[in-house]
Every structure is written in C-alpha cells, then in structure tokens.
Amino acid sequence: MGAELMSVNNLSSLSSQPVAEHRGESESPSRLAEFRRYLRVFLTFARNSLIRDMTFRADFIFHCISSVAWTAMNVGFYVLVFRFTSMIGQDTGWGRDEFFLFLATVWFINSLVQAFFMPNANEFSELIRTGGLDFALLKPIDTQFLISFRRIEWSAMSNFVVGLLIAGVSLHSMATRPESPVFPSLMSWILYPFFVGCGVAIMYSIMICLAATSVWLGRNQSLYDFWFYITNFSRYPMEIYDTPLGRPLLGLFTLVIPVLVVVNVPARILAKPLNPRADWEWLLAAWAVIATVLCVAFSRWLFRLSLKSYRSASS
C-alpha cells in the first residue's frame, strides 16, 4: 500500500491543472510535454506494480509457473491434434508449424492484455461498487488512462516469453523443413508487430466496453467470463468458420465485434509469407486497421458515457 500512496503523491505533484475534466487545448502545455507527463506517470505505475509484485516473490513465481503450465498443456493438446491430422481444415495452409505460429500470436496478444489491462478492468468494477471511482475522477489526469494502466501484472509477461519460444521453434521448423521451407520477408517482420499492436488495441477496447457496463449493472462479476467467451472466437484460424453455418459468425466476429482480425491478420502475415496475397487478405488487413481505430474510439465514447451515469457510492 505504501507504494500506492507514493504514486498518488507523485501524481498530484506531476500535474499543473486542478480539475481532470477541464483540460482544454488553450490552457494545456504543449502536446509533447503532455505526452511526457503521461509517460512518466505510466512508468511510475509500472515501477510500483513491479515493486508490489516483488514484495510477494513466491506468489509471483508461482503465478509464472502456473501460466507456463497452462501454456504447456495447450501446446500438448495441439501436438496431440496434429498427431491425427496434418492441417486444421483442408487446404487452409494451417499446418503444424503455421498453426503454432498462430498460437504464439494468440499468446502474445493475450499476455499483453492480461499484463496491462485485465487487472485494471477488474478493479474498475470494484471501484464503481465501492465508490472508489470518486478519487480516480478527482485526479488531474485522464480518467480512462488512470483506470487502464494503474496496475501491471508482470507475471503475465511470462506467457509472452513462452510465446516467443513457441514462435521461435515454429519459425525455425518452417525455415528448415525439407518440403517448401519458408522464411518471412522483411516486410512481414515490420507488419507483424504493428498488427499485434492493433490486436491488443481491439482487445483492450472490448475490455473497456465490458468494464464500462459495470457502471450500469452495479457490478460485473462475470467480466472475466464474458471476456473469455467473446475472445474465445479469436483463438482459431478464421477458415474454420468458413462453412454454411459458420459464415454468419464469421461476419459477426469480423465486422461487428472484430475479434477475428485480432490474431488472424498478424499470424497470417508471418505464417504465410510466400503465398501470393489474395485481394481479400489485403482488405482484411486494411479492415483490421480501420477496426482498431473504430473500436478505440467507440470504447472511449462508451467509457465517457458510462462515467456520466456514475453515481458515487458510500462516500
């Protein structure tokens, strides 16, 4: 708790404005200074979270071990699946190496979301229930920023490392296999992190939307569940939904709740580098960028709307 109190003090000394909501362009310092202020606050959050995690070191290590065990079991499951088949869906190109690259992408995106946003979104519904949001609203900093980044769960990053391992092994296997070895082009290497970032932004937006609903619901205990059930659709190559029954789902989760582009677009860029790109793949990548912008904008709008309906509790 000491660390947290410290961060609160830091925050107030960092700010030059008295009230959070009235930060007009005219009175604010230059964009760059503003950005640096936010960056400094973010780094303070990151440091405090790390201090907190390191206070309970055994717990931290245990969390790392259990999430790595979870990953290992998932990998085991897919190894098992590929004992029976050579590809997920016929002629889709998602063979073993490609699919494990896909899985690594899932792991990258999920670990980033879990490290940076999951603990905060969970805390948000608790802040609303207890009325603790009052204090967040009073802080001279953007409320969504404060709510989104306050806590970082460093142990979730262990899955990021495991993701790197899976990606490394499958890339190596792809490059050295006897039949049709492939190696991603430079362009793929540049685009991949960009689209992973887009994916994280989309997941973040969905999470903020879900968290915002807890203002109206009073309490959103099933936040995790909702999150899991929705993002569950993003965990597999989109080709598997390409059946008469699946196409409505494909449309819904590509266009309305774009969870399908989250992993599919970056994974496809890295896993299928040599294939000539079909037109729809370019369209999909373009849509991923547009969807990211729309999702972030929508979640911000919804978040602000929800704050308007916030009635403090118990203070």
Add this chain to the structure above:
Amino acid sequence: MSGTTVPLPPIGFADRVRTWWVICRTALAERMAYRGDFALGTLMRFLPIITQIFLWGAIFDAIAETSPGDGTPKRIGGFDLAEMVAYFLLTMIARAFSSMPGLASGIAGQVRQGEIKKYLIQPIDLIAFLLLSRVAHKLAYYAVAIGPFALVFFLCRDYFTAGFPPPHVMVAFIASLMMGFLIGFFLEAAIGLISFWMLEINSLVLIFMLFSFFLSGHMFPLSLLPEPIGWYVNLLPLKYLAYFPAAIFLRKIPDDELMTELLIEAAWLVFFVILCRWMYSRGVRRYSGYGG
C-alpha cells in the same frame, strides 16, 4: 457445572432431516436471488462449444482429405465428428454435476478466518453442512439451467447419431453422474482441508484446476492420448469428473467392463470420503481458534 450434567435429548432421525431441510432451503433461496444473471451465464457457457464444433469440424475435414475415403466416417481416438461434438455436450452435463466452484477456497477461507469455530461448537458437521448446501445449490442450478441445456441439446440433436442408449447404459450414466458429483465434492473438500496445514492454498487450487481441466477429459476425450500416457491418466480419478459419464453415454465403455469401471469409481468415492473425514479430524485437532 459441577457434577450435574443435564442429559440432552437424543437427536432423532427426524430432527436431522429437519436440519438438512433448513440448510437446503437456505441455500436454494441464496441461489435463486439472481435468476436472470444465472440463466444468461448458463447459456453463455455453451459459447465455447460453438468454437469447438468448428475446430473439430476443420480437423476432421483435413483428415478426410489426407486419407481418401473408403466410406466409413473418420475417427480420432474412437470418436467420429458427430460423437466428438456429442462428447463435448455431454461433458457439459458431467461438469454441471462434478464442478465445485469455490468449495476448496471457501473451506480455506473459513479455516484462515476462524469461522470454522462455529462448526466445532454447534451440532453441525462442516463437511455434511457443505455437502447439503452444495446439493441445494446444484438443485437450484439444474432448475434454472435445464432451460438452456434443453435448448442447446435440442439444437444439437443431430450429433447424437446413436440416439438414447439402452436402459442399463442409461442407469450406469446416471450413476456415474451422481458419483461424479460426490467425487468432485470430496476431492475438492480434501484439497480445501489441506488449509489446516498450509494457510494459503490458492496456488494449490489453481494447479489442481489446471490439471483437472486437461486430465478430466474436459478439453478432449482421454482416448486421444497416446498409449503410455493414456494408461496413467486412466488410473487417475479425475476422469470421473468429465470423461467417464460422457464415454458411458456414447457407449465407449464395453458392456462387460461397465460394472467393473463403476465399482472402481465407487471405490475412489469411498477413498475420498474417508480421506476427508480423516483430514478433518486430524485438522481440527491441530487447529486453535482465538477470540470471538
């Protein structure tokens, strides 16, 4: 208190039943407080099944491609596609019986915070009380969940290509569900009771849940496992939580082995009941409660 002790009237069976009934009613009321949220949550729980159907569809699709068809449906670990989907639906039922959310951590919390004292001075047994409230919770759960379950099973009826199994298999199926519930309860209660020796068992519970998710057959039919591993996993009692009932329903357990398998399950159940009793009595002996 010197010398004279007032003999308490013996507790008859009717009194016991009355106590059980009160416990059940309380738990039922507790559960029914948030009906809407609860029905919605149950329906949502079927969403992962949708992705499972598509995933396995794609996997079977590719198998059909790699080995040119000879007319028979392709099988993985003895399951064809329809049976695979039916399997996942049936494990939902099995899990509805055997999953015990919050049981182990609840017991640990009571031990840690000293609430367990009340069971030591009241004529209520902790395990019996928890079991009864769990039964009531489950009953309330089925009362609400039967709607979503019926809907989903009706929509997916085509996957049950073999229809309902014959009566004796049905009886075995129901018996395995009941025992699955009890094994789930006593197994998780035993894990919760470890808290008499270790104050913080959350990490242990997490590990257990991880293993149980994979090794109970919740994620895939255990018959998919390659041989040496499969044999060991089949020795574990975790399969009774999900795989076993579903396998019975889909007639993956031959009739002549059915009785033996059920007896082994019953033996596991007895083992966990005794383990729980023993752990509780040992635990209470080393427990010390202070304050009010």
